[in-house]
Amino acid sequence: MLTKTYSPLKDKILEVLDYKGKVVNEKLVPKLDKEFLLNMYKTMMLGRVADTKALQYQRQGRILTYAPIKGQEAAQVGVIAALDKQDWMVPAFRELAGMLYKGAPLKQLFMYWYGNEEGNHFDKDLKILPISVPIASQLNHAAGLAYASKIKKKGEVVVAYVGDGGTSHGEFHEAVNFSAVFDLPVIIIIQNNQWAISTPRSSQTKAKTLAHKAIGYGIEGIQVDGNDPLAMYIATKEAKEKALRGEGPTLIEALTYRLGPHTTSDDPSIYRSDDEVAYWEERDPITRFRIYLIELGHWTLEEDKALIKEYKDYVNKIFKEVEETGLIDLDEVFKYNYETMSEDLQNQLNEYKEYIKEAK
Amino acid sequence: MPLMTIIDAVKNTIDQQMELNDNVVTFGEDVGFEGGVFRATKGLQQKYGKERSFDTPLAESAIIGSAVGMAVNGLIPIPEIQFSGFVFPAINQIITHVARYRNRTKGTYSLPMVIRMPYGGGIRALEHHSESIESLFAHIPGLKVVIPSTPYDTKGLLTAAIKDPDPVIFLEPKRIYRAFKQEVPTEEYIVPIGKAKVVQQGDTITVVAWGAMVREVENAIKLLENEKINVELIDLRTIQPYDKQTLINSVKKTGRFLVVHEAYKSYGPGAELIATINEQAFLYLEAPPTRLAGFDITIPLPKGEHHFIITPKRIANEIKKVSSF
Ligand SMILES: Cc1ncc(C[n+]2csc(CCOP(=O)(O)OP(=O)(O)O)c2C)c(N)n1
Ligand SMILES: [Mg+2]
Numbered sequence: 213m214l215t216k217t218y219s220p221l222k223d224k225i226l227e228v229l230d231y232k233g234k235v236v237n238e239k240l241v242p243k244l245d246k247e248f249l250l251n252m253y254k255t256m257m258l259g260r261v262a263d264t265k266a267l268q269y270q271r272q273g274r275i276l277t278y279a280p281i282k283g284q285e286a287a288q289v290g291v292i293a294a295l296d297k298q299d300w301m302v303p304a305f306r307e308l309a310g311m312l313y314k315g316a317p318l319k320q321l322f323m324y325w326y327g328n329e330e331g332n333h334f335d336k337d338l339k340i341l342p343i344s345v346p347i348a349s350q351l352n353h354a355a356g357l358a359y360a361s362k363i364k365k366k367g368e369v370v371v372a373y374v375g376d377g378g379t380s381h382g383e384f385h386e387a388v389n390f391s392a393v394f395d396l397p398v399i400i401i402i403q404n405n406q407w408a409i410s411t412p413r414s415s416q417t418k419a420k421t422l423a424h425k426a427i428g429y430g431i432e433g434i435q436v437d438g439n440d441p442l443a444m445y446i447a448t449k450e451a452k453e454k455a456l457r458g459e460g461p462t463l464i465e466a467l468t469y470r471l472g473p474h475t476t477s478d479d480p481s482i483y484r485s486d487d488e489v490a491y492w493e494e495r496d497p498i499t500r501f502r503i504y505l506i507e508l509g510h511w512t513l514e515e516d517k518a519l520i521k522e523y524k525d526y527v528n529k530i531f532k533e534v535e536e537t538g539l540i541d542l543d544e545v546f547k548y549n550y551e552t553m554s555e556d557l558q559n560q561l562n563e564y565k566e567y568i569k570e571a572k
Numbered sequence: 573m574p575l576m577t578i579i580d581a582v583k584n585t586i587d588q589q590m591e592l593n594d595n596v597v598t599f600g601e602d603v604g605f606e607g608g609v610f611r612a613t614k615g616l617q618q619k620y621g622k623e624r625s626f627d628t629p630l631a632e633s634a635i636i637g638s639a640v641g642m643a644v645n646g647l648i649p650i651p652e653i654q655f656s657g658f659v660f661p662a663i664n665q666i667i668t669h670v671a672r673y674r675n676r677t678k679g680t681y682s683l684p685m686v687i688r689m690p691y692g693g694g695i696r697a698l699e700h701h702s703e704s705i706e707s708l709f710a711h712i713p714g715l716k717v718v719i720p721s722t723p724y725d726t727k728g729l730l731t732a733a734i735k736d737p738d739p740v741i742f743l744e745p746k747r748i749y750r751a752f753k754q755e756v757p758t759e760e761y762i763v764p765i766g767k768a769k770v771v772q773q774g775d776t777i778t779v780v781a782w783g784a785m786v787r788e789v790e791n792a793i794k795l796l797e798n799e800k801i802n803v804e805l806i807d808l809r810t811i812q813p814y815d816k817q818t819l820i821n822s823v824k825k826t827g828r829f830l831v832v833h834e835a836y837k838s839y840g841p842g843a844e845l846i847a848t849i850n851e852q853a854f855l856y857l858e859a860p861p862t863r864l865a866g867f868d869i870t871i872p873l874p875k876g877e878h879h880f881i882i883t884p885k886r887i888a889n890e891i892k893k894v895s896s897f
C-alpha cells in the first residue's frame with residue numbers, strides 16, 4: 213500500500229517521475245498503454261493552451277474574470293485518469309484540465325468564465341458537479357454523493373477537490389470527518405498550490421503537511437508530487453480501489469504550484485518572488501511528462517508543435533462559438549428559479565417586459 | 573481637504589482609529605500583508621504590525637467567532653469578510669452570538685466590533701460576488717446595519733461604527749468603491765448611525781435609496797430634468813436602525829413614496845419601509861407606496877445581469893408613474 217510506504221508520518225513524498233522526466237521508482241510506473249498516456253498528455257496540453265488563451269481573452273476584455281490552472285494540470289488529469297466513467301468529480305473552481313479529461317466540453321467550461329450559467333451544468337452522464345466558488349463547501353456534497361452510492365451499492369467513487377486554503381475551512385473538517393465516520397467512497401484531492409490568493413500555505417496551518425490532517429480523522433493520507441501525473445494516477449487508483457472495497461476515504465495532498473495569478477484581478481508580484489516562480493516553472497508538469505513520453509518513443513517534438521498549433525486554433529474556434537452566444541435572454545434568468553414560476557414571479561417578469569416595451 | 577474615494581475613506585478611517593486606539597485590530601483573508609483584495613487595509617500591517625493587522629486562515633466562522641472573543645476581552649475588532657457572498661459560513665457566529673451577546677448576558681458583555689464587507693451587484697462579477705443581502709442582517713435583533721454611499725459618509729459612519737458599543741455590519745457598495753472622489757476631512761468626525769440624509773429636497777415624491785442606488789437615483793433625477801417633478805431624495809445610510817422620522821416627515825410633505833433597492837423584492841428592506849409609511853403616514857398618501865427592487869431571482873451571471881440591474885431609466889420611469897398616479 214502506497215499509503216503505508218508513504219504515510220505522512222514518514223515525511224515521504226510519492227513520486228514516479230522527477231522534474232526532469234526521469235523515472236525515480238521503476239516499480240511504481242503504472243502499466244498504461246501509449247494511447248492512454250497520450251490522452252493524458254494531450255488533455256493537459258489542451259488545458260494549458262485553453263488557460264493561456266483565456267488569460268489573453270481576459271486582457272482583451274472578452275472574458276471577465278478567470279482563475280488560471282497553469283502548473284496544476286497533472287494534479288487534475290492524473291487523478292481523473294484513474295477514475296471510471298461512473299465515478300463522480302466534485303470540482304472547486306480551478307480544475308479546468310480535470311474537467312476536460314472527465315469529458316466536459318471546453319465550450320461549456322469557457323461559458324462559466326464568460327458569465328453564463330450554461331457553464332454550470334454538464335451532461336448528467338459525465339458525473340461532474342457544477343463549479344463551486346464558496347471555498348470547501350463542495351466537499352460535503354461529495355460525502356453525500358458517496359453516501360448515496362454506498363447505500364444504493366452503485367459502485368461509484370467520488371473525487372472532490374479543494375485548495376490548500378480550503379483546508380482551513382470548517383467545511384473541510386466537517387466533510388472529511390463525515391466521510392470518514394461512514395467509510396464513504398470519497399477521495400479528497402487537496403491541490404496544494406502553495407497560495408490562497410496572497411496567503412501562503414504556511415499561514416494556513418501548523419500541520420507539517422496537509423496530508424498529516426488525515427491522521428486526526430482516522431483515515432489514510434498521502435503527500436504526492438502533484439506535478440507528476442503518474443504519481444497522481446497511482447495514488448488515486450489505490451484510493452479508488454480501497455474505496456470500492458468499502459474501506460473509506462483517502463486524503464491526497466498534491467504538491468503543486470499556481471504559476472499564474474489567483475484570478476485575472478490578482479497581482480502575484482505583490483506577495484511572491486520571481487525566484488519562487490522560477491523554481492516551480494522548472495518543475496512544470498507538462499515539460500516533464502513530455503520528456504518522459506519522448507524518451508518512451510511515444511511522442512516527438514514535431515508532434516508536440518503540431519498539437520499546440522492545433523489546440524490554439526481549436527480553442528480560438530471554441531471561444532468564437534462562446535462569444536456568439538452573446539447575452540442571456542430575459543426569460544432564461546427567470547425560468548429556472550423554480551420548476552413552476554409563482555404567480556408573483558411571473559408578474560414581476562410580465563411587468564418588466566411591459567416596461568421594456570414602453571421604454572423603447 | 574484631501575480627495576478620497578470610498579475605498580480611500582475606509583482605509584483612512586481604519587488607519588486613524590488604529591492610531592487613536594491601540595485596541596483596534598483588523599483582520600481577515602488577505603487583509604494583512606496584501607491589504608485586502610480591494611486594498612482597504614493596505615499598509616496597515618506595515619504601520620501597526622502583524623498583531624494588529626493580519627491574514628487569517630481561510631475560515632469565515634473563525635474570523636467572526638474569534639472577533640467575539642476579542643471584543644469580550646477588550647479589543648475592538650474590525651474583521652473583513654472578503655465578499656458578502658462569503659459571509660454565510662460565519663452567519664452562525666453572527667446570528668447565534670454576535671447579535672445576542674449583550675442581551676443574553678443582560679448587558680454584562682457587549683461586542684464592539686465592525687464586520688466590514690463589500691456587497692452589491694453591477695460589477696459583472698463571478699457567482700456569489702453580486703448579492704445585496706442587507707435585509708438578512710437587518711432582520712436580526714442586536715445588529716446594526718450601515719451602508720454608506722459617499723466617501724464623506726463612509727468615514728463618518730465607519731468612525732461611528734467603530735466607536736459604537738454594539739456590533740455593526742458595515743456593507744460597502746463595491747460598485748462605487750472607486751467611482752468618484754470627494755473631499756474628506758483628515759480629522760476625526762462622526763456621521764451618526766440611524767440618521768438619514770436628505771440629499772435633495774423636493775415636494776412631488778419621496779425617493780429612498782442607499783449605497784450604490786443613491787447615485788442611480790441621482791442619475792434618474794437628471795433624466796427627469798424637463799418634467800415637473802421635484803424629487804426629495806433620501807439616502808437612508810443606516811438600514812437598522814433606520815430613520816423613520818425623516819421618511820415620515822418627507823412623505824407628509826410629498827404624499828408619494830418610492831424605495832429603490834437592489835436587494836430582492838420579497839421580504840426586502842422596502843417592505844419594511846413601506847409598512848412604516850403605511851402605519852405612520854397613511855392619511856397623507858396620494859399614491860400607493862412603491863418598491864423598485866431586485867427581482868426574486870438569483871442574481872444572474874454577467875451575461876444576464878443587465879436584466880437584473882436597476883437602471884436610472886427604470887428609476888425615472890417609476891418616479892414618473894408614482895408621481896402621476
Ligand atoms: C467561503 C469563501 N471565502 C472566501 C472566498 C474568496 N476566495 C476565493 S479563492 C480564495 C483562496 C482559495 O485558496 P485555495 O483554497 O488555496 O485555492 P486556490 O485558489 O489556490 O486554488 C478565496 C479566499 C471564497 N471563494 N469562498
Ligand atoms: Mg491554493
